[in-house]
Amino acid sequence: MAPTSTKQWVIKGLNGFEDLAFTEAPIPPVGENEVLVHLRGASLNYRDLIIPKGLYPFPIRSPLVAGSDGAGEVVAVGSKVTRWKQGDRVITLFNQGHQYGPIDTVSVGTGLGGALDGTLRQYAVFNENGLVRAPSNLNFVESATLTCAGxxxxxxxxxxxxxxxxxxxxxxxxxxxxxxxxxxxxxxxxxxxxxxxxxxxxxxxxxxxxxxxxxxxxxxxxxxxxxxxxxxxxxxxxxxxxxxxxxxxxxxxxxxxxxxxxxxxxxxxxxxxxxxxxxxxxxxxxxxxxxxVVVGSRAQMEDMVRAIEAKNIKPVIDKQVFSLDKAREAHKYMWQQRHFGKVGIVID
Missing domain, CATH: 3.40.50.720 (NAD(P)-binding Rossmann-like Domain)
Incomplete structure (x- = not known):
């Protein structure tokens, strides 16, 4: 049976990490050009920390689902989707509208976890063009680190x-x-x-x-x-x-x-x-x-994935990996600068 709800972290306010709320919400229907992804891994960026603290210098929408980086597997596809099929391993594109070439004023306003609902959740629906194939040599948490930092x-x-x-x-x-x-x-x-x-x-x-x-x-x-x-x-x-x-x-x-x-x-x-x-x-x-530099395009991300596979590059993940329900603790851990490399989150 297809899932009907998802657990997720929502930014309710901009006064600190206590404004991160662990909630449950219904999964929206999958449109004809959309893909339902079971997110399996995420990672944190400095951006993810300063948004709930009200320090982010760019406009954001609140409340919204937190998180910029995500990787998982396709659960269902819309009737007109041609890029993906059920079971494909994918990574989220940060600026969902930045497909190729220079970024423009429209694309810069399509960032996950700031303008659009982000990745700290179990299930999410994305446009088929907002995803990139995950490298075959990386697991889900490793793959998730590529969205922003990579x-x-x-x-x-x-x-x-x-x-x-x-x-x-x-x-x-x-x-x-x-x-x-x-x-x-x-x-x-x-x-x-x-x-x-x-x-x-x-x-x-x-x-x-x-x-x-x-x-x-x-x-x-x-x-x-x-x-x-x-x-x-x-x-x-x-x-x-x-x-x-x-x-x-x-x-x-x-x-x-x-x-x-x-x-x-x-x-x-x-x-x-x-x-x-x-x-x-x-x-x-x-x-x-x-x-x-504001992250990059889907075309650049596809080039990067091929290079990572060809050279078998492995992202550096901090020794402390968190579960989804401990995402607030992950934010605090990174804010205290106790990490080396990327802070990873495993999503069940």
Missing amino acids: LTSWNALYGLKPLQPGQTVLVQGTGGVSIFGLQFAKAAGARVIATTSSAQKAETLKKLGADHVINYKEDPNWGETARKLTPDGEGVDHILEVGGQASLEQSMKAIKLEGVISIIGFLGGPKGSSTSDLGVPDALKHVCTLRG
Whole structure:
């Protein structure tokens, strides 16, 4: 018998994690171009944490089902669906409307867990174009990490000025986007410089393939250090900037002429100090591109899945994996920065 209801986490307000409510709701009917998915795995992003805290800088709809990342299996398909059949393993596309090419104003407003109901639930109905085939070498929780962190890294490295073998990539910290950036860069034959504040995490980064690791607390001028580590001291080709204004000054010191700094997040805070308020003269001085990255398209995600299978890339999942009913605890765990890599959630 087909399921008629789903357990889910709903964002009821924007005052903190206590506004996350574990509820049960009926499953909507499947339209002719839609697919019913039994979600089996999810993962968390920094975005998922700041939305219920009221810190997200973009418009959201509330109440709505929480969660950006999901993976599962197709349970039922609409009468006009051609992409999927029952039993197919799929991943959710974050911006459901971003199919290919540059993102537009319509597509940017179709994000799961912000504009549209998200993935922290057992069952969900999606348009057939809002799903991508899951990699054959990954389980459901691993596959779920690709929706935001994986695709954001892929877009940063290949969306504007594709990474070339022998180039240098700089990643910041040990969050999901940065770890994926390290893995994708090494798989492409690039060298990687990573930054961290922890000696223990530095060793893990080296094990994952980082060629150089800089402790930014011990070396506050890490941008110049990173530049010196590149061939002929010319600078870094690609930087995955997750710190935002707080670290952009050092990224500018590290970037190569005509290099690309992909602005992905603002873990250091949405605004920096007066000394790091960079502007037009800085971009001209360094002759670089500062590019905002909002995840990526379905076409890019399909490319990424093929690369993950070809290179057998395995996402780094934190040792602490949570069940769906413990999703609030998962939010708190990640907020306390106790994780390494992605925080995974198993959905029964």
